[in-house]
Amino acid sequence: MSRRILIVGGVAGGASCAARLRRLDESAEIVVFDRGPFVAFANCGLPYYVGDVIKEERALQVATPALFRGRFRIDVHTDHEVIAIDRGARTIAVRDLKSGATRTERYDALVLSPGAAPIRPPLSGVDLPGVFAIRSIPDSRRIRDWISSRDAKTAVVVGGGFIGLEMVENLVHRGLAVTILEKLPQLMPPIDPEMAAPIASHVKKNGVALHLGDGLACIEAVDGGGLVVTSERGARLSADLVMLAIGVRPEVALARDAGLDIGARGGIVVDRGMRTSDPNIWAVGDAIEVPDVLTGQETVLPLAGPANREGRTAAESIAGRTTAFRGVQATAVVGVLGLTVASTGASEKGLRRAGVMNFGKVYLHPGHHAGYFPGARPIHLKLLFSNADGRILGAQAVGHEGVEKRIDVIAMAIQLQGTVHDLAAAELCYAPQFGAAKDPVNLAGMLAQNVLNGDMPAAEWNALGYVDVLLLDVREPHEFAAGHIPSAVNVPLSELRDRYTELSKNRDIWICCGVGQRAYYATRFLRQNGYRASNLLGGYTTYTAFNDAGLLT
Ligand code: FAD
Secondary structure, X not given: OXXXXXXXXXXXXXXXXXXXXXXXXXXXXXXXXXOOOOOOEOHHHHHHHHOOOOOOHHHHEOOOHHHHHHHHOOEEEOOEEEEEEEOOOOEEEEEEOOOOOEEEEEOOEEEEOOOEEEOOOOOOOOOOOOEEOOOOHHHHXXXXXXXXXXXXXXXEEEOOOHHHHHHHHHHHHOOOEEEEEEOOOOOOOOOOHHHHHHHHHHHHHOOOEEEEOOOEEEEEEOOOOOEEEEEOOXXXXXXXXXXXXXXXXXXXXXXXXXXXXXXOOOOEOOOOOOEOOOOOEEEOHHHEOEEEOOOOOEEOOOOHHHHHHHHHHHHHHHOOOOOOOOOEOOOEEEEEOOEEEEEEEOOHHHHHHOOOOOEEEEEEOOEOOOOOOOOOOEOEEEEEEEOOOOEEEEEEEEEOOOHHHHHHHHHHHHHOOOEHHHHHHXXXXXXXXXXXXXXXXXXXXXXXXXXXXXXXXXXXXXXXOOOOOEEEEOOOHHHHHOOOOOOOEEOOHHHHHHHHHHOOOOOOEEEEOOOOHHHHHHHHHHHHXXXXXXXXXXXXXXXXXXXXOOOOO
């Protein structure tokens, strides 16, 4: 008798597991159940369907049950919810949501890929008509219909993370006036606040109203139609529609009821082959806990890339191959109204939370390609590394073009346990319209090398205002006049070699310029002349970000 493999959830993790299993085992009987009307659909495309960027709903259906049957001999049952697992009998109970009938299905191996559900806080009004969360094609269809049928003009998006920002972009694209309500004092909570500051400026510049540091209190329906969102700080925001985008929670009810181990982060516990605490059950995707490649600690990471790789890993494990999932490092990218934000590995706040203190960081703002070629735009880049051995810990970047390319390169270096020296030495593509002979990735590595070997000590932005130092701005007077750090004195780099004796050798000198490059030259010059000089990395551009984020006194 052929081996019977049942899969619960037929989207990112479940569908990739099923297809990989077939490639490994032609004899297995593979059956997929999904309670929704579709399988293998593009969740990540849903906001763009709402925004009418993707115009046809069927474009979201990457594969259909018929394709699974025809191409892979895999049976897919949509509108079928798995409601219980009997581990002793190795069966599941399945309810056909159309007929209401329940039946029992036997398995030799069971794979759980039920995903994660949007969080709906227990607040008054969150279930009102016009209040949406987005997870499925029917959700996005309902939002589209609501916008069209109500001729919606205004929206409040609660939550300024990945999905919130994607919804903002798409609602703006649909012509709605959008307000973001975010409980934290920054957008994009996974990245550091000073890196998130340019995102806030950008969305505001694009007409989006922003309420940071303010959470949702309740939502009310207004007579005659429309909603009013009241924030914790008492703001009252009128809206024709409200999007809840405050995060997701692993769907573990089925696993928990079956007695499978659930971890401290709320996900199903699995080993490196994706096997749960039951040897006949595997689990993948948003519902599980996986190790962080940097810390080794278990985490939950609701992203499509890991879900797909975990599905593949589970298939290999079920097929009896030796396999080990490498872990995750939260490599992610989001676009919002023309701005690109990407990150990989640890953030500074994440490191501090984990008690990791012996790290260094550099800020830089290089052009996305050679400055002499028309159209270069800055990439704001932050690199975090271990002071002990130069190992790369994380990176964040904000800009327009070429942002995710740099983060992808650094992500790969992190996976291979690379150091800042590897980034400095990396050989990357270059032609003027694509990059620079010293790519931003190389520059980030070189800067970090300079910090590590003492050539260019980095002044600590967070200490600005708390320490007695001379702030020296080495830009030209007209640049200084256009804006500078309070109490800075201006000695342009072009005059420094003639005027440096005006400076005291007995005082720390923190040097600032536009983006850090001239300050580097000045730092090197002064240090070679016996001065205690450090570079305020990233210069006035980084200062502005820290200031906008409210991080300076
Ligand atoms: P899912 O893809 O959610 O699939 C789970 C399926 O299981 C669902 O269809 C559900 O109906 C079904 N199911 C659950 N319980 C049962 C049951 N008991 N019986 C039967 N069926 C069941 N990630 C990125 O990396 N990049 C992006 O740009 C991105 N954008 C996103 C945008 C949106 C709007 C959303 C919602 C997610 C986005 N994600 C993105 C996240 C990504 O889609 C998920 O990480 C990924 O789909 C998780 O895969 P999964 O298989 O674990 O769960």
